[in-house]
Amino acid sequence: MEKQLTPRRRPVTKMQRKTDFTGWCFVLPAVLLFFCFILLPIVISVVTSFSDFNGINKYEPWGFHNYVEIFTRDITRFRKSILNLGLYVVLFVPLNIFLSMGLALLVSKRTKTNKYIRMAFYIPSLTSGIAVASVWAWMLNPEAGIINIFLSSMGIPKVNWLNDPNIAMVTVVIVALWNGCGANMVLYVAAIQGVNESLIEAAKIEGAGAFKITTKITIPLLRPITFFVMTTVFIGAFQLYDTVVMLFPSGGPQNSALTPIMAINRAINDGFLYGRASAMSVILLLIVSALTFVLQKLNKETY
Amino acid sequence: MGAQSVGTAGAGRPYALKAKKRGLKAFKITAAALWLVICIFPFYWSIVTSLKPLNEIMIFSLWPKSPTWLNFKDAFLNKDLVRAVFNTVGVTVAGMGVNIAVSLLAGYAFARIRFRGGKAMFKIMQASMMLPFAVMFIPTYIVLARFPLVGGNNILGQGGYGFVGQETQFLGIILPSCVSVYNIFFLRQFFLTLPNELGESAKIDGARELRIFALIYLPLMRPAVATLAIFTFQSGWNNYFWPYILGQGQYKVLTIVLRQYYTAIAPDHGVAMAFNLIITIPMILFFIVFQRYFMSGLTAGSVKE
CATH class of the missing domain: 1.20.5 (Single alpha-helices involved in coiled-coils or other helix-helix interfaces)
Structure with a gap:
């Protein structure tokens, strides 16, 4: 700990030593827990990914074998899950931002009614993925589900929401949008309400209409919040599990809804391949780190 | 014309x-x-x-x-319901209590005490803040299963089940939720907004750091703690992933019991929906009561950026 100290000329006073002691005492519980349940797992992940660890008694170094296996004989379909994740992100991120920003623009004015509408918009974000998906699985049921009944009453052919490999990820995105837009809308509302009133007043005097004010002033000023939403949505995408496992318990038709977590779980449940599972975790870790790095860079450049 | x-x-x-x-x-x-x-x-x-x-x-x-009301009657008669409510609330509140206490202490130190190594430690923690649990749930399981001197394990973590055994798995579910870098970060930001003078004047009076923390700053942290508590409770009530992975569905929390209706051979949609409402409605009521905290808490997370 002392090593991190920058070279300082003056000797360490007794006072400083006392402060150091107090400080470390305060953070000690947090540091211990952080070490056990965040740092250590990451280290174990990296180390065991280069071994044939089976979780119990086998542990031989295996070099890059696990990584090579993932790229050649991908038995748990991890690569497919990453592609699914990519598709999910491509569909979900723009739609989510568009919807939550749009909803926020609709109800951002500070009125009593809007407050209640906003609360109602947030309610779908309250419940667990399991509860959300249980209702949606029932509504999307190909035969008795209300959505297909509604569609066919409008003359639109039934959609096979839960059994069509081309539709599976669309289904996931629809449910995730219903589940996720409310929370992001709240963020946008706060940001819109924070837009400087005098800017808008000035634009009004210049003769700008409501539409122009929205597109030329409000939306550009929402850029930081959009980056924040993007970052959280990207990272959230890696956690995708509850809703999907409820809608597609075994990863969907032809693994079309398999998520990375499900693929990692397969490696454990089907063959105690802890080493393989760790290698997948490490790949995810690298992707997440690269993504957040790029997003933060982009965010900084816009200022 | x-x-x-x-x-x-x-x-x-x-x-x-x-x-x-x-x-x-x-x-x-x-x-x-x-x-x-x-x-x-x-x-x-x-x-x-x-x-x-x-x-x-x-x-x-x-x-x-x-x-x-037959479906509701069936759902309420589910023998796992009471057990699941008890388990869910117990696990959530225990994890939340430790987490907030630990985060308050660390957040305070990182914001107010100028101790050597503190900045570096905070940087290391911050670097991991963006990592989703998805990238480390497998090794976390290993850490818990191989924890020394617990659940029949020897000092090297061999021989027993650690925190994943039948009797100890509730601790295995609680422990990883006891630390959250985000909460430390959030509380640190909150401590930074409080005026310095409060503590300085107390220091002149010769108050110890812990006294300053507990008697002067802690009461001012009430809104921040309330926000964290509400969100932690919400995510605990809704949590499925970790209890499921760790206990393989043996440790009954609400979401696991709900899911059982669907893994049955012929799901009974009526009873499943009734059970779904039984666990959803309390959350909605909870939200209506605390909606002020919900809204301000959500935005507090984004303003930090």
């Missing part, structure tokens, strides 16, 4: 503007109403389904023809 057209244009413009404004307003109201229906309908539909008797469920109708 030229003059006339100019005249009408001049007079017509405000009308056109007004019509445009009215059109915009109508569009806004329609769009909001549409989304409102989309938001509420699944809840309505689960209520309707839960009130339908078994023979009506597969027949389409927007309301139950002969409503019945």
